[in-house]
Amino acid sequence: MPEGRRVREILEILDRTYPDARTALHFNNPFQLLVAAILSAQTTDRQVNSITDRLFRHYRRPEDFARLNPEELAREIQGCGLYRNKSKNIIATSRILVEKYNSRVPDRLEELESLPGVGRKTANVVLNVAFGRPTIPVDTHVFRVSHRLGLARSKTPEKTEEELVSLIPEERRRAAHHQLIAHGRQVCTARSPRCPACPLAHLCPEGK
The missing domain is CATH 1.10.1670.10 (Helix-hairpin-Helix base-excision DNA repair enzymes (C-terminal))
Known part of the structure; x- marks a missing residue:
């Protein structure tokens, strides 16, 4: 054939x-999807959803995460693999979004990949699911x-x-x-x- x-x-x-x-990750906006996708590295979607369902009740926007310190966020996400490193990356990414992108998630691959903790796969997930890119x-x-x-x-x-x-x-x-x-x-x-x-x-x- x-x-x-x-x-x-x-x-x-x-x-x-x-x-x-469709994606198994739970989210309400592009930023929450970005956080969930960062958390999903070496962690099952089910475990990520268990964490984010609780996490997003208290922290919803980049500003909310930007105010945290790594130890605080690490306690919230310790059920996932590499949680200490992910905590630092999520906070650093949130601060960049607040300071550089007016708290909005960029919709270009190069800009997404420049964010801490965001590799090509994570960037493509956000583009595919949140922004409808092919x-x-x-x-x-x-x-x-x-x-x-x-x-x-x-x-x-x-x-x-x-x-x-x-x-x-x-x-x-x-x-x-x-x-x-x-x-x-x-x-x-x-x-x-x-x-x-x-x-x-x-x-x-x-x-x-």
Whole structure:
């Protein structure tokens, strides 16, 4: 089967299988999404939501976080991995947003990546979810599933993102990101993938 046709069929099946796929993170505005995305590094979305559901009742805006010291915030988020470092980054980012961006989250990749604690994946999550941009953030699920399906072969998330962007039409990228994550969580798991139940098995080089 020609590669272009195979990619189209993969995307069509993902559309049918996960029509409502979206981020699992809880948030009410771009700033809260940014905080949640920073917290999500090496932490499950469920654990992040447990923390932010409580945290955002008391601290909602960049100004609220900017007034905290790292020890105060660390106590609030200690249920997640690397919480001390994340506390420092969230406070530093909040202060930059207040001082430089009038408390608004920037909507450009370069500006987002310049914020403490914000890498390319986190920046792309904010652009995709909060601003509706056609980005493909590459987390562990997207990386694993795209490689198993033969959509990418690179060894880094950055190069994998480039490969996916070259294959997936712009209008499909936002949805494809969430659908690949859903597939990675529900079927194409890291250990013991459910290949017999996979709707993409016939298109997968590693399908069993």
